[in-house]
Amino acid sequence: MAVIPVELAGRSYEVRVGEGLLQDAATHCGALLRKDRVPIVTDANVAAQWQDTLSASLAAAGKQPRWLVLDPGESAKSWQGLQRVTDWLLAEEVERGDHVLALGGGVIGDLVGFACSMLKRGCGFIQLPTTLLAQVDSSVGGKTAINTAAGKNLIGAFHQPSLVLADLGALATLPARELRAGYAEVLKYGVLGDAGFFDWCLENGADVIGGDVRAQAYAVESSVAAKARIVAQDERETSGTRALLNLGHTFGHALEAETGFSDRLLHGEAVALGMVLAARYSARIGNLSLEDAARVTQAVDAAGLPSEISALGIDSGGEALVAHMLHDKKMDAGTLPFVLLRSIGEAYLDREVALSDVAAFMGEQLQAH
Structure with missing residues (x-):
C-alpha cells in the first residue's frame, strides 16, 4: 500500500x-x-x-x-x-x-x-x-x-x-470505456507538468487500460502525488497553479454541455478530446510545436479515446460551443483563462485568448476529417 x-x-x-x-x-x-x-x-x-x-x-x-x-x-x-x-x-x-x-x-x-x-x-x-x-x-x-x-x-x-x-x-x-475515460486524467498529469510521465504513459498506457495492476498502481500513485503537490500549493485555485489541472476541461466541458452531459461523451472522454484541442490551439497561436501537438493526439488515440470533434455528430457551430464556455466557472472579470501548452510537460494559463478566434478554431475542428 x-x-x-x-x-x-x-x-x-x-x-x-x-x-x-x-x-x-x-x-x-x-x-x-x-x-x-x-x-x-x-x-x-x-x-x-x-x-x-x-x-x-x-x-x-x-x-x-x-x-x-x-x-x-x-x-x-x-x-x-x-x-x-x-x-x-x-x-x-x-x-x-x-x-x-x-x-x-x-x-x-x-x-x-x-x-x-x-x-x-x-x-x-x-x-x-x-x-x-x-x-x-x-x-x-x-x-x-x-x-x-x-x-x-x-x-x-x-x-x-x-x-x-x-x-x-x-x-x-469497471467497463473498458470507463477505464479508458479515467486514463485520460492520468495522461493529463504528464501533458501538463511531467514530460517523463507522459513518455511512461505512451509506453505503458495499454497496460493500465488492460488491467495490469502494477501499471495501474504506478499510474494512480504518480497522478495522486502530482495532484497533491499542486493542491498543497494552491488549495482554492487563487494563484493560478491549481488552474493548470483544468487542462482540457474548458474545451471538454463545452462539448459535454453540447452533448447534454450524457453517455454520448463521458467526462474523461471530454477531457481527452479537450487536451487534443488545447494542444492544437496552442500550436495554432504559435506556442507549441506541431510535433508536440501531434504527440498529444497520438497518446489519446493510442488509449482508444476520442480525438476528433467530428466523430461526435455535433451539428452546431464554433460559436455555439464558445457560448457554453461563457458559463465556465473560471470566468474572471469577463474573461476566460485557457490552460494551454508551451511543450509537453509545460502548461500555462493564458488570459488573453480571443473567444472569436476560439470559435473560428472550433468551427474548423468540427469540419475536419
Whole structure:
C-alpha cells in the first residue's frame, strides 16, 4: 500500500492506494467512524459490486452500515440529488463530528462532498473512489459540486475529505470505456507538468487500460502525488497553479454541455478530446510545436479515446460551443483563462485568448476529417 499525504494547513489527510482497501475499510477509517451507525452513499452499479464487501468490513468492526443507493449517472449531481442526500443524512441524525462514506465515482464523490460541506455547516466525509478517474482526480483536493442547467460544477464548495482509500481492486470491475475515460486524467498529469510521465504513459498506457495492476498502481500513485503537490500549493485555485489541472476541461466541458452531459461523451472522454484541442490551439497561436501537438493526439488515440470533434455528430457551430464556455466557472472579470501548452510537460494559463478566434478554431475542428 502506498500512502500519499495531501499537506494542507490544519486539514492534511492521506490518500492510501492499494488492493483490498475496501475489504479492510473499517480498520483504515478507524476512529473517524465514532458512532456505531455509519452512513454510506453510493449508486446502484457500485452497490452491486461492493455493498456486501463494505458492509461485511463494517459489521466485523461492530458498525451498522446505513445505505443510500442512488441511480447511477451524471443526473444525480443535481439540486434534486443534493436535496435527497441532505434530507437522508439529516434523517440519519448525522452530526458535525461524524463522517459520511462516499463510495463510487466522481459523481458520488462530488455530490456527497458538497452535501457534507453544507450539512450543519460542515461535517466530515471519506472518499472511497471506485473508478480510475475518481482515484486519480476527483477524490483528491476537495472540489465538490453539482451541475445546473447553466453548466457543469457551477454550484459547489471546497470541502476536503478526511481520508481517501483508492482500492485498485475496484478497477477490475469497471467497463473498458470507463477505464479508458479515467486514463485520460492520468495522461493529463504528464501533458501538463511531467514530460517523463507522459513518455511512461505512451509506453505503458495499454497496460493500465488492460488491467495490469502494477501499471495501474504506478499510474494512480504518480497522478495522486502530482495532484497533491499542486493542491498543497494552491488549495482554492487563487494563484493560478491549481488552474493548470483544468487542462482540457474548458474545451471538454463545452462539448459535454453540447452533448447534454450524457453517455454520448463521458467526462474523461471530454477531457481527452479537450487536451487534443488545447494542444492544437496552442500550436495554432504559435506556442507549441506541431510535433508536440501531434504527440498529444497520438497518446489519446493510442488509449482508444476520442480525438476528433467530428466523430461526435455535433451539428452546431464554433460559436455555439464558445457560448457554453461563457458559463465556465473560471470566468474572471469577463474573461476566460485557457490552460494551454508551451511543450509537453509545460502548461500555462493564458488570459488573453480571443473567444472569436476560439470559435473560428472550433468551427474548423468540427469540419475536419
